[in-house]
Amino acid sequence: MLLNTDEDLQVTRTPIDNSIYVERVLANSQNISQTLKLAKSAQLKWKKTTLNQRKKMCLAMVNAFIENSDEIALQLSYMMGRPIKYALSEVSGMAQRARHMINIAKDSLKTIKISSNKNITSYIKREPLGIVFVIAPWNYPYLTAINSIIPAIMAGNTVILKHSSQTPLCAEQFEKAFEQANFPKGVFQYLHLSHGNTEVIIKQNKVDYVSFTGSVAGGKAIENACNGHFMGLGLELGGKDPAYVCDDAHLKHAVETCIDGAFFNSGQSCCGIERIYVAEQIFDEFVEQATELVKQYKLGSPLDVDTTLGPMVNSKPADFIREQIHHAVIAGAKTHINPENFPLDKEGSAYLAPQILTHVDHTMDIMTKESFGPVVGIMKVRSDKQAIELMNDSEFGLTASVFTKDTDRAITIGEQLETGTFFMNRCDYLDPSLAWTGVKNSGRGCTLSTLGYGVLTRPKSFYLKTKI
Structure with missing residues (x-):
């Protein structure tokens, strides 16, 4: 050319x-x-x-x-x-x-x-x-x-x-x-x-x-x-894709799938998981397992074969997420990952430590505004009804995921969600035989x-x- x-x-x-x-x-x-x-x-x-x-x-x-x-x-x-x-x-x-x-x-x-x-x-x-x-x-x-x-x-x-x-x-x-x-x-x-x-x-x-x-x-x-x-x-x-982990979910599978969906590609995925709602009966155990899993990530140069979490595309979106996390903490959120364990994470750098937040709610940008990076908020819910309301409380609607052993329950929930694609026991995936589409601002x-x-x-x- x-x-x-x-x-x-x-x-x-x-x-x-x-x-x-x-x-x-x-x-x-x-x-x-x-x-x-x-x-x-x-x-x-x-x-x-x-x-x-x-x-x-x-x-x-x-x-x-x-x-x-x-x-x-x-x-x-x-x-x-x-x-x-x-x-x-x-x-x-x-x-x-x-x-x-x-x-x-x-x-x-x-x-x-x-x-x-x-x-x-x-x-x-x-x-x-x-x-x-x-x-x-x-x-x-x-x-x-x-x-x-x-x-x-x-x-x-x-x-x-x-x-x-x-x-x-x-x-x-x-x-x-x-x-x-x-x-x-x-x-x-x-x-x-x-x-x-x-x-x-x-x-x-x-x-x-x-x-x-x-x-x-x-x-x-x-x-x-x-x-x-x-x-x-x-x-x-855009997207702010949610996952809901029901009280009957296969917990280990739900943790591994949700965390991979949230942090793969440094969280820079169109249909990455950006918010997780977990049934109160299993909430503490889910957060504990998720935290231990995230601590195992290795932040480093993408050219290093041992690296599992590379830098974000540049420092600007990384600093944006640092700011999101900062404001969430001021509003009462709790962080579960110590950034000091990821020494490449410095303000103004594209390298950003992964982060899990709890004690979050929908007054915080971290649960409503697109992050597009390695951070996820996890919120406790009391019922399917509350989970559905929270999952639909978004300007976006690209994908949504539910983790449960009950197919009928999953379908009942999925039919009430405002989303382009609904997953049961999976997330962050495109099946080319299905239409890839979004609703609302997605x-x-x-x-x-x-x-x-x-x-x-x-x-x-x-x-x-x-x-x-």
């Missing part, structure tokens, strides 16, 4: 030591115009290819991608701080999710037959939208992007990817894999963009669908840019599953009167 060197420079600093890791020149108006023009012309040809051709090429892209797994994993550790021992899981997870979406394309895009008799034939076809603009985040840079990239291309669209300024190499790794799979030029492209030029692309009304994953503020900016253009829009935004639209294909295509109805 040719970019003019007199344009603005995008600098990516690694959270390992805040040194410069990547520098890229941002796209200018000429680059943007050329990219949009190529995407348009490529789509007119790509939509005429057969589904089998697209499947073969997309599978080849996935194979090319995973052949570069070690380099991709190392780049992830440098760009966003994930421990190297876990970084490869995103590569394999991306491949698994992509293959699932490729394999369900035939059924997801099949023609719907309405009627057929000697006089009338009617059916509904799915047609591609055109150009899909994917705006991806840094925290799971491959898993989030692939949710839209693969179904968009399998449906006959072309894709332009704008990745986070923290993870620019992810866009380049995608392009490398598409090139190795011999995709026609223009079917997949990326642009390194400023926020301003990202909005400019949308406002030009030359893309047909925008898929955005990011903050609520970012979602509002994208929605404003789309205003008046009638294009499709999918938003995956977003709109959906990705994954057969429904994910629906938003990336338009229905076209045929009514054929064959005899007059």
Whole structure:
């Protein structure tokens, strides 16, 4: 990709030591115009290819991608701080999710037959939208992007990817894999963009669908840019995902699952557990086991194979959480982890000790405002009814989890929760066969599953009167 060197420079600093890791020149108006023009012309040809051709090429892209797994994993550790021992899981997870979406394309895009008799034939076809603009985040840079990239291309669209300024190499790794799979030029492209030029692309009304994953503020900016253009829009935004541990839960499993859901990826997960409600009968034992488990985390450089908790993406969100914890303690919360046992944790550093808080309530930001880091509040509840009320007391609704041995009880609770995905005895997980969606300030639209294909295509109805 040719970019003019007199344009603005995008600098990516690694959270390992805040040194410069990547520098890229941002796209200018000429680059943007050329990219949009190529995407348009490529789509007119790509939509005429057969589904089998697209499947073969997309599978080849996935194979090319995973052949570069070690380099991709190392780049992830440098760009966003994930421990190297876990970084490869995103590569394999991306491949698994992509293959699932490729394999369900035939059924997801099949023609719907309405009627057929000697006089009338009617059916509904799915047609591609055109150009899909994917705006991806840094925290799971491959898993989030692939949710839209693969179904968009399998449906006959072309894709332009704008990745986070923290993870620019992810866009380049995608392009490398598409090139190795011999995709026609223009079917997949990326642009390194400023926020301003990202909005400019949308406002030009030359893309047909925008898929955005990011903050609520970012979602509002994208929605404003789309205003008046009638294009499709999918938003995956913030979360404050709750877990409820019932009195009959398998306690060891609940502790291990909730704590992993809260602290994996340094708590920087879209559907990470940010608040836990525990039945009063088992509350003390749950907190004791959870605390002992968290004390075992090793905070350190993501390049160290023994590290289980890497730095946050930079010092700003780490200091934000330090402030959240400070205000909660002033309001009466109790901390259970001594930060001094994690010597890398210093104010102004991206390295942040994990923390468990009790004696918390919903007057505290730590239980209501998104943290997106390695901290979780645990609150005692008296009943399922109280747990449901507290879980629903949020501006967000991405996922919610319940831990119980009683399936009927779980379903009864789940049906009352305001959430996009409900889990029983699990959390922080995406099943690509299910629709990934949120309610309230967690977003709109959906990705994954057969429904994910629906938003990336338009229905076209045929009514054929064959005899007059």
